[in-house]
Amino acid sequence: MQLCLVELGDKPPPFSGSREWIGTVEAALCLDHYYGVPCQLLHLPHGRWGLQGELETLYSHFQGGGGPVLMGGDTDNSSKGLLGVCSGPCGDHVLVLDPHYYGGPGSLSAAAAQAGGWVSWRGLDSFEEPSFYNLWNPQRQHP
Structure with a gap:
């Protein structure tokens, strides 16, 4: 790279x-x-408030068959993969994949990934306010 x-x-x-x-x-x-x-790049200068403002964009991306969205920030510099969006009575959440897991093929079951925190639903309040975030949404190629 x-x-x-x-x-x-x-x-x-x-x-x-x-x-x-x-x-x-x-x-x-x-x-x-x-x-x-190609990727659609989204710059969110205001942490969770910026993410709140892009929930509809993310929802449309996933509804349209789009794949995981990569997320990185500055003060919150732990990269994340976003796999889904959920809004309900408990607030807005994103399904986060931690890409730092390492192990052999087949070494992590879905249950173990969830239990180990490698995949989890996270409320928007878990994203740092002073941090900016960059998201990139890989765009589907249409024939």
Whole structure:
């Protein structure tokens, strides 16, 4: 990915082979470059309030058959995968996948993923207010 970002002109040559951070914007550039999958980038400058304002966009994305949405932030810098949206009497929630799990193929059942907190419904109040968030929604290719 680092070499791709250098070749695209997004990063200077010393970036390749470094231990520098790759964020959601850079991941979206690589996804488009390697696989021809464009992404809709959403910048949410106001934490959970920005996420609240984009719930309809996320709902439409998932209803339309869109896949996981990558989420990264600044002060909340733990990347997340968003898998769904739910609104109800208990408030608005997003289904969050923690992409940091590691293990062999088949080593994590759905029940263990939920019990271990690798997949969970999270209320919007669990997202930091001072943090900005970037989301990228891979766009479906229509023939």
